[in-house]
Amino acid sequence: GAVVSQHPSRVICKSGTSVKIECRSLDFQATTMFWYRQFPKQSLMLMATSNEGSKATYEQGVEKDKFLINHASLTLSTLTVTSAHPEDSSFYICSAREASGYTGELFFGEGSRLTVL
Amino acid sequence: DQQVKQNSPSLSVQEGRISILNCDYTNSMFDYFLWYKKYPAEGPTFLISISSIKDKNEDGRFTVFLNKSAKHLSLHIVPSQPGDSAVYFCAASSNNAGNMLTFGGGTRLMVKP
Numbered sequence: 483g484a485v486v487s488q489h490p491s492r493v494i495c496k497s498g499t500s501v502k503i504e505c506r507s508l509d510f511q512a513t514t515m516f517w518y519r520q521f522p523k524q525s526l527m528l529m530a531t532s533n534e535g536s537k538a539t540y541e542q543g544v545e546k547d548k549f550l551i552n553h554a555s556l557t558l559s560t561l562t563v564t565s566a567h568p569e570d571s572s573f574y575i576c577s578a579r580e581a582s583g584y585t586g587e588l589f590f591g592e593g594s595r596l597t598v599l
Numbered sequence: 600d601q602q603v604k605q606n607s608p609s610l611s612v613q614e615g616r617i618s619i620l621n622c623d624y625t626n627s628m629f630d631y632f633l634w635y636k637k638y639p640a641e642g643p644t645f646l647i648s649i650s651s652i653k654d655k656n657e658d659g660r661f662t663v664f665l666n667k668s669a670k671h672l673s674l675h676i677v678p679s680q681p682g683d684s685a686v687y688f689c690a691a692s693s694n695n696a697g698n699m700l701t702f703g704g705g706t707r708l709m710v711k712p
Contacts, residue, residue, distance in 0.1 A: 488642070516699070525688065525704040526643070575642045588700060590635075590642035 485509055486578050488591030495566055496599055502562045503594045505576030511556035512578035516588065517549075520573040529574075532559040566598040602626045603691050605703035612710050618676040620706050622689035625670065629691035633700070634663060634674045637686045646687075647674070679710045 485508040495501050505515055513534050518526040530551050531539040538551035548570075550562040559578075563570050573595050577588040604623045612618045622632075630651040635643035649656040649663045649672065656663050662675045676683055686707050690700040 486642075526702045528699065528701075531699065573640070577642075588645075590644065593640065593642045595640060 486512075486576065486589045486591040488576055488594050490594060491592055492595045492597075494597045494599065497567055498565055500562055500564045501566055501596060502560055503574055503576075503596075505559045505561070505578070505591050507557045507578045507589070510578075510580045512559075512580065513556060515553060515559040515576055515578045517551060517559075517561050518575045518577065520575060520593075526575065529561075563596065566596070568598045571596055571598045601704070602629075603689060603701050603703040605687075605689060605706045607706050608704070609707040609709065612679045612708065614681055614710055614712050615678045618674075618679045618683065618708055618710065620674040620676075620687050620689075620708065622672045622674075622703050623670060624672075624691050626691070626693070626701075627670070628693040629701075630694060631692045632663070632665060632672050633690045633692075634661075635688045635690060635702075636683075637688060637705070643688060676708075679708075681710045681712050684708055684710050 487506045487508055489504045493501055515532040517529045519529050520526050528541050529544045532551045532553040534553045534556050540546045548564055553559040573593050575593040577590045579588050602625050633648040634646040636646050637643040647658050647661045647663050649665050654665050660676055665672045686705045688705045689703045692700050
C-alpha cells in the first residue's frame with residue numbers, strides 16, 4: 483500500500499525555537515496533504531489542508547503564522563511550528579491522498595511527537 | 600458540534616469473542632466511512648471502509664455495517680485477538696467537502712488473553 487513518512491518522529495526543543503516536521507509520500511504523488519494534531523486521549527484534530535503549489539487552508543482556531551505549512555512538491559509537505567511554547571507540545575500527524583483518485587482514503591505518516599521545554 | 604461520535608471511550612473483550620465498536624454521525628452529507636486503527640505514538644492505519652450505497656463490507660475478521668437511516672455504523676471484529684488492542688477511530692467524509700475526513704473521538708479496545 484501507499485506509504486507516507488514523517489520526520490522526525492520525536493523532537494524536543496526549547497521554548498521560543500522553531501521546529502520543522504516533514505511529511506513525504508514515498509510511492510505516490512499527493513496533491514493534497516493534511517496535518518492533524520492529537521492531544522493525549524483525544525481524537526485527531528485537523529489543523530490544515532496543504533495543497534501543492536498554493537497556500538494551505540487552515541481550520542478555524544489554528545494560527546497560520548504559528549504553524550507554517552509548505553507544500554512545495556507533490557511528495558513533500560512541511561509543518562513548521564514557529565516560536566514553540568510548551569502548550570504546542572503534542573503529537574502531529576500528516577496524511578496524504580493520491581492525486582488520482584479518491585474516495586477519501588488517506589494514508590497516514592507515523593506521527594511526530596513534539597515536546598517543548 | 601461533533602459530527603462524528605464514538606460514545607464508548609473504551610471496550611474490553613475476551614480473546615476469541617466478538618468486538619463491536621460503534622459510531623454515530625449527524626451530517627447526512629457524509630457518503631463514505633472509514634475505520635482506522637491506532638497504536639500509541641504511531642499514525643493511524645486504515646482498516647476498512649464503506650460507501651453509503653452499501654450497508655455491509657467485510658474483510659477477513661473485520662466487518663463494517665452502515666445504517667443510514669439511523670446514521671450509525673459499527674465495526675465488528677471476530678474473533679478478537681490480543682493484537683487487536685488499540686484505539687479505533689471512525690471517520691466520515693463527503694464528496695461535497697472535498698473528501699476531508701472528520702474523525703470520531705476514538706474507542707480504546709482491549710482484548711484480554
